[in-house]
Amino acid sequence: MEEIEVRELLPSEYKEWDLLVEKAQPGTLFHTSDWLEICRDALSKDLKIYGCFxxxxxxxxxxxxxxxxxxxxxxxxxxxxxxSYSGPLIKESASSRASKRVQETHEILNPLREFLCKQGFDSIHLTFAPGFEDIRPFTWNGWDSSVHYTHYLNLKENIDSKLSTERKTELKTATEAGLKTRVLNDPETYYSLLSLAHEKQNLEPPLPREFYDRVFKLIQEKNTGYMFISETPEGEAVAAHLNLYGKKCAVIWTSALNPDFAHLSPIALLYHNEFLDLKSRNFEYMNVMAANVPAFVDFIMGFSPELIPYYSVTLESKKYSIAKTLYKTTHKGTD
Incomplete structure (x- = not known):
């Protein structure tokens, strides 16, 4: 095979990157230049996209x-x-032979790994999207690895036959309260619910308002997702999911809830009706990103999802490891 050249992409090449994201099976909205630039600007981060040619x-x-x-x-x-993830991508192999696909994967990832190691970073952390399974070009060369999880709800199945007794009870509660669900792509409604939930805990929302405004703008301009809400018979929104479209799936990216209405189980109603909505639109599964937080796992297991692993790799310099140890020592007991 021809030698792989690795270099940083120019902004003028981001459209080419987005075409790769669209074609690569593990490619997600989180990989696209639109999403990455939102994160860069709203979080004041330095963004680099490295390409393998x-x-x-x-x-x-x-x-x-x-x-x-x-x-x-x-x-x-x-x-x-x-x-939660983006990480390395590679062009889909045209070969039907497993050995050939592995060879092509390693022929791209090995030069990428070597290039990243030469950039002088004290720590490099890469989280691969679900579906990217072969991380051996990193682990075979001294990188540490971790496994994470997400949940997939199979939209080809009958959701009602898979519900736990507790989820069925919650759906009955929501229905008897007259709660309804619908699509409403309104950033003000979402941010109000998000702020309410965090105010109850004396916390600030996890990201600045600008971030969510730009995500909604992306959703509306490029049809990359939608917001699904639960509302009272009077039309008051009490819970919302902000969902992003992926390949054959929708990612349940984030949720917001007015805590005063939690006893009416609007979140359970959201999940159930989202399932039915996406199923009617021929999506294959829902990616429910709630498998790494114990408090959420018990709830989502009531829908009988499939547990899906995804992986991350990390390489740290000695200087970084020493600094991390010193930080943990000096901040022990202060968190």
Whole structure:
């Protein structure tokens, strides 16, 4: 095979990157330049997208957010707040032979890994999207690895036959209260619900308002998702899911709830009716990103989802490891 060239993409090449994201099976909205630029701007991060080229054709790559810590450490990560994964991508193999597909994967990932190691980062953390299974070019070369999980709800199944007794009771409660669900792509409604939920805990929303406004703008301009709400018979929105479209799926990206209405089980109603809505539109599954937080797992298990692993790899310099140990020692018991 021809040698792979790895370099940082120019902004003028981001359209080419987005075409790769669209074609690559593990490619997600979180990989697209539109999403990455929202994160860059709203979170004040330095964005770099590295591309892997074979004979001038973009065949792989990886986005990274780079942060300088007090002028001492430079850390790079493929994910950030509210972006659980993106990580490396490679062009889909045309071969039907498993051995050939593995060979092509490694022929792209090995030069990418070597290039990243030469950039002088004190820490590199890459989180692969679900469906990207072969991370051995990293683990075989000294990178640490971790496994994470998400849940898939199979839209080809009958959801009502899979519901737990508790979820059935919650759906009955919501129905008897007269709650309804519908699509409402309104950022003001979403942010109001999000703010209410966090105010009850004396917390700030996890991301600035600008972030959510730009996500809604992206949804509306490019049809990349929708907001589904539960509302009272009087038309008051009491819960919302902000959902993003993926390949053959919808990602239940984030939710917001007015805590005063939690006893009416509007979230259970959202999940159930979203399932029916997406099923009617021929989506294959819902990606319910709630499998890494114990408090959410018990609830979502009431819908009988399939547990799906995805992976991350990390490489740290000795300087970074020492700094991390010192930080943990000096901040022990203060969190």
């Amino acid at each position: 074979r004979k001038g054709e973009l065949v792989g790559g990886c986005p990274l957010f780079v942060k300088n810590i007090k002028g001492i450490l430079e850390v790079a990560s493929s994910n950030c707040r509210m972006t």
